[in-house]
Amino acid sequence: MPAPRTPVTDTLLAWYDANARTLPWRSPPGAPPPDPYRVWLSEIMLQQTTVAAVRPYYARFTARWPDIAALAAAGEAEIMAAWAGLGYYARARNLHACAQAVTRDHGRRFPESEEELRRLPGIGAYTAAAIAAIAFGEPATAVDANVERVVARLFAIATPLPGGKSEIRVRADELTPPGRAGDFAQAMMDLGSAICTPRDPDCGRCPLEDDCAAAASGDPAVFPVKPARKAKPVRRGAAFWLDHAGEVLLVRRPPWGMLGGMRALPCDDWCAARSGEAAAPVEADWAACGTVSHVFTHFALELDVHSARLLTRPAIDGEWWKIEEIGEAGLPTLFAKAAALARVRQEEMA
DNA sequence: TATCCGTGGAC
DNA sequence: TGTCCAAGGAT
DSSP, X not given: OXXXXXXXXXXXXXXXXXXXXXXXXXXXXXXXXXXXXXXXXXXXXXXXXXXXXXXXXXXHHHHHOOSHHHHHHSOHHHHHHHHTTSOOTHHHHHHHHHXXXXXXXXXXXXXXXXXXXXXXXXXXXHHHHHHHHHHHOOOOOOOXXXXXXXXXXXXXXXXXXXXXXXXXXXXHHHHOOGGGHHHHHHHHHHHHHHTSOSSSOOGGGOTTGGGOHHHHHTOGGGOSOOOOOOOOOEEEEEEEEEEETTEEEEEEOOSXXXXXXXXXXXXXXXXXXXXXXXXXXXXXXXXXXXXXXXXXXXXXXXXXXXXXXXXXXXXXXXXXXXXXXXXXXXXXXXXXXXXXXXXXXHHHHO
């Protein structure tokens, strides 16, 4: 008589008990859950962002702001600057807004239910479920790209995304063990990260291979089915490095749109048909420094960088920043690249 | 539902 | 070099 088949969930949890990654924001399987503040912070940082990219930011944030009250008391500008380089900057503004909401409306403690968490700024369906399950042991199912991929393969769900999400959600709910929802979510992520990868999944090492319809099909990588991507348009713009007495002019971008709320070099609207069209912030003897190429999510940018040095400081809106301390200005990567180019050019001129 | 929103690493 | 895509959310 054949032995009863171990349910997929138990197989996965047993694998996780033996193979869980050690991460700074995570407790080992079976241990008491981590500080909800740290779970929340890590989940926000990890949205569409790799573990390797998050690590140093997580370390700096937790050292500088060790709890929710400290973060709520911080200025939005310093949080934005500390976030510089990590991308998706609306997350940083929402981070501050969420810290203030928890401090103001919830007595400095995160609400424990998925429903209440979902109402906080920057916390969507996935993050609410992840925090509820991981930090509070609630029976919530966090469906991220890893879970979508693993579940789509387990059941060979051929409906292209995003249409297939509803079926994936149902299946993921059915697999979630109410008593270990947090470990289940993290197990799915570890499996998706190390074994059930987007390309060339390593089925030979997968604890769920015998249960997986996609593995049985012989070509598991076709799941989940995704629509074709659109081509990225290329845009062109101009940025201006204006310095005087060892300081450079920086501006604050408007809170909405690209790089919203971040410090930046003065620039045009990136809609130039060709280089040399943009109006400079002041009259000066502008020199061309070169062009920065930068790829965003839905377009590529060719940014022409110009520099000028003034003998007298003009009356102009902005912030004069010590050039030697430009690294602490919190420039997003695009402008950090432009600044580096302008400084190289300056060295050549000197 | 579709679009906007960054960045860097892997292949 | 180009392509894909990573613990998504807001609108």
